[in-house]
Amino acid sequence: MTGIDKRFAGISALSGASFEVGRGEVHALIGQNGAGKSTLIKVLTGYHRRDAGEVTFDGRPFEVFSPHQAQASGISTIYQEINLVPYRSITENICLGREARRFGFLDWKRMHQEAETLLQRFNVRIDVRRPLMEFNTATQQMVAIARAIGFSAKLVIMDEPTSSLDEREVSVLFDVIRQLKQEGVSVIFVSHKLDELYEVCDRVTIMRDGRTIKSARMIEIDKIGLVSSMLGRTIDRAEGHATAFSERDRRKIGDVLLSAENLAINQAVQDVSFDVRQGEIAGFAGLLGAGRTETARLVFGIDRPRAGTMQLDGQKFAPRGPAEAIAAGMGFCTEDRKSEGIVPEMSVAENMMLALMPKLSKSGIIDEKAQREIVERFIKQLGVKCSGPDQKVRELSGGNQQKVLLGRWLAMNPRLLILDEPTRGIDVGAKGEIQSLIKSLADEGLAVLMISSELEEVTEGADRVFVLREGLSVATFDRSEATEDAVMSAMAHGSPPTIAEALS
Incomplete structure (x- = not known):
């Protein structure tokens, strides 16, 4: 694949991207959210039409118009x-x-035999006549892989294939990948787990912002190199302050408000511990798949942990749903504001008042005057640029939509605000405004748990940084210790750098 361009509604998803896989090669494709990995694969498999560029498959120009065509062609x-x-x-x-x-x-009879034979490659021996729904997720994943192999493919694309598998099942999968390689079948392996890449992949291609950043043999690039390429940072970069966060007076930080010990739910969160203090900005750092958002969902009661404990103000805290978390004084601005945050066809006022509405109604009748006063106050306080409270929220810019979501939770007068990627997808000016707002909220005593994939944002904005890696808490840094080098090293290796590493 060379010079691949793809735009959606005028926004570039791929720009001159390139990708090359050899015959019988296991090739890793990695990058953060929004890097362009999925779009590149969808262009290859005919799900999306490319706007520019060329694709060659098995020595010939290649273009398909559906995944079914791609499958028939050997992908x-x-x-x-x-x-x-x-x-x-x-x-x-x-x-x-x-x-x-x-x-x-x-x-x-023949199909049952074929299904059994394919699954035996994975050491899976089950009754293939039974419905798929009767088996666990790991078995279903194995069935999906067996189905792909059964098409006698020349190229198999595996998108996070180990996300539902335990260690034994991962080992079996890797054995099958090695068998495919020996048979001349190529594999594109998409994964956020760095250790897996080194175990099974020959080469790696790193994408960032829709572009191909680097392709190399796995033995030629170390984990720090992978992480720094994905994030667009260099390990010896001079520290600068390019965010709107400025030095805070840490003497204003109070006692621990929320603490979590050994939280676990599945492979996404296996053992996570942290705490957040009053008036503190606590930052979660980690690569895609580290478990940051999943941990936030446990805190807010969206999901319930299978292990671990939480305390709020020193008392046991185990919310059975978001309503209980909200009642306890929490707010949660989600990462995907378009599908999980705003209601696009509703007005600015309606979006801002969604959480507060029950408190403003008496016998089912909403106090419209009180609602208008609150909305106008937060539009002014947050600097929301809109024609008025009745304007549809979908007509606002990304930064102003984010301010509306912040207003929704600030109207509840929360004690803890969880911000998942608060500045993703908004312009530089709006980003600075959001960052300044977060700082001022913390200065006023609000506890903030901030998740950010931007290393600079989390190291400069957080009073403490908790690094997560593959569902585990691996390092905690105070503000003075939270250099980009230290955080990247923990993200890559699962521990802070040693003295020797820091000096080198």
Whole structure:
């Protein structure tokens, strides 16, 4: 793939991207959220039409117009989200679209044998006649992989294939990948787990902001090199202050408000511990898949942990849902504001008042005067640029939509505000305004838990930085210790740098 461009509504998703996979090669494709990995794969498999560039497959120019065409041409894709038919049997899922027939009828005996043979490559021995829904997620993932291999593919794309697998199952999968390699089948391996890349991949391509940043053999680049390339930082970069955060008076920080010990839910969160103090900005740092958002969801009661404990003001805290977290004084600005935050067809006022509405109503009747006063106050306080409270929120810029979401939670007078990627996808000016606002809120005593993929934002903005790696708490840095070098080293290796590493 060379010179690949792809735009959506005038916004560039891929810009001159390139990607090359050798025959019988296991090639890692990595990058943070929004780097362009998924778009590149969707262009290759015919899900999206490219705007520019060339694709060559098996020595010939290549263009398909659907994933089905790509599959027929020898490219099979295993998606992170299992897209099989739960009510159908294992056999039906594996053979779907290429069913064996005998005298015009389905040859069930032959298909059952094929399904069993494919699954035996993974040491999976199950009744293939049973519905897929009766098996756990790991088995379903194995079925998805078996289905892809069953198409006699020349190229298999694996998107986060180990996300639902335990260590034994991952080991079996890697053995199968090595078998495919020996048979001349190429594999594109998309994963955020750095250790896995070094175990099974020959080469790596790193993407950032829709561009191909680097391609190299795995033995030629270390983990720090991978992390710094993904983040666009160099390990010896001179520290500068390019954010709107400025030095804070840490004497204003109070006692611990929220503490969490050994939280776990699945592979995404295996053992996470942290605490947040009154008037403090606590930062979560980590690569994609580190478990930052998943941990925030546990705190806000969206998901419930299977292990670990939380305390709020020294008392046990175990919210059974967001409503209980909100009642306890929490707010949560989610990472995906378009699908999980704003309601696009509703007005600025309606979006801002969603959480507060129950408190403003009496016997089901809303106090419109009180609502208007609150909305106008926060529009002015947050500097929301809009024609008025009745303007549809979808008509606002990304930065102003984010301010509306902040207003929604500030109207609740929270004690703890969780901000997941608060400045993602907004322009530089709005980003500075949001950062200044976060600082002023903390100065006024609000506890803030800030998740950010921008290393500069989290190291300069947080009073303490908690580094997560593959669902584990691996390091904690005070503001004076939270250099980009130290945080990147913990993200790459799972621990702070040693004295020797720091000096080198």
